[in-house]
Amino acid sequence: MPAEVVANRPLSGGHFLLSLRPKEAPQKALPGQFYMIGPQEGVHKKPFSLLRQRGRTLQFLLRRRGEFTAYLGSLPPGAVLELLGPLGRPYPAPPRHRHPLVLAGGVGIASLWSFLQRFGRRAVLLYGGRDRAELVLLSELRALVRKLLLATEDGSVGSKGTVVQLLEAFLKKEPPGGHILYACGPRGMLKALQGHEGWASFEAYMACGTGLCLGCALAHREGGFVRACREGPVFALGEVLLNEA
């Protein structure tokens, strides 16, 4: 469906907040779902996590990485894009007696945002990036969660190191068993979390987002492949094998 750009706000570290208003009222998305976004009349769309939904407006947090994201970042209000979604399997709700321990690496925060809107009051968020500029919307995040801990690789804010190192330090001080992980970030980060209990959203190169093309295959621990767009993008940690993908 066509959607109009209503705002496109640059943030630090090459991030930007793209607000789109679809011509028809969008379906209500569940935490962790994504949209395929592309130019009108274009041949291709690419998948982007929905950050949040405000009435009829859909907001996406993106980071410039290549031509496609640079194009999206350059669009002025009034420009029209084509959307397909919401798509994919969402994050399951945390069990009552478990505290969500949420790990976001870089722009992976986008996938987790609406989960935090729903369960943030019970959640601790560990959010990391290369430097201060890679961590965005911090004051809004702080208001969403019970506790926010930051990590940067250059130590410019929060603990020096990665989110995974931050997690290890955090778990040393906490009683085991009370937490369940929710994560989204680069492959290296998700790979380090595979032994934990919880859920992660996995990125994969997608051509359709709807399960048709079988392009976004991830190797499954029980053999064969699953589709990131359809069986995922959220999988239990350990369910998909990251070394083969």
Place this chain on the structure above:
Amino acid sequence: MRLEVRIGPLRLRNPVLVASGTAGYGEELSQFLELSELGAFVLKGVSLRPWAGNPPPRVLQVQGGLLNSIGLQNVGLRVLLEEKLPWLRKRYPRLPLVANVLGTEVAEYRELAQALDGEVEAVELNLSCPNVRRGGLAFSQDRRAFARVIREVRKALRQSLLIVKLSPVSSVREFAPLAEASGAQALSLINTIPAMAVDVKRRRPYFPRVLAGLSGPAIKPIAVRMLYEARRATGLPLIGMGGIRSAQDALEFLLAGATAVAIGTALFSDPTTPRKVLQGIKEFLKEEGLKDIGEIIGALRV
């Protein structure tokens, strides 16, 4: 307005199909498109036993098209017969189904045809996939092997129509008449075009199997040319495909001599494309004052 077309004895309520391998077995597409709007549903290629497919990366979006190296991942014949076909039949009892079959040896194709005969309205022979090691393309480049597999499959089919999918790598002028002489009842063309991309930083082919199949708008003019060549080389009904994303595109194929067209890669960016294409065809016929789609088919003035 009459939109019905006939592929041999098979009646299709309209000429818009989906291309094999771009719509799975219908479950996903049905969430975006009412499948009964299609002229026929063409299932993803099936082999005797399930194939896991190639390791990722499997797709790459390029200018004007898509490269894929899926490797014919499929559920295998048994699951197709026991789960996928019953699912489609139950929901869409009047929708003609086309099973696309693939193998590495003649005996496999024959066995698939025997098992599917009567279960589907038509069987489409895939002899030209660039993404598997054996079989695949080989059958469409060797005249004797090509003719033999078609003859054997035709013998195994008593009820279902035999469609042979042609490769864009071989000469249509040579292989279309050969398919006809060997027992094909209709031809579909074109399959993806063997292509390649390079990851310059890693100095490696982008795909582990090196070659991949190119589809999408970039190949449309080539597909139209081949369809036109096939039209002049054979009297068989033709199903045209390759980069169709609008009614305009579809009409090019129909005018060049296709009895039906299939939408493939365009489903990936917009799964409702077949509906839009059909709507556009209707509008065109109306504007031109035509009452029957048949007045367009092969009506190219050369």
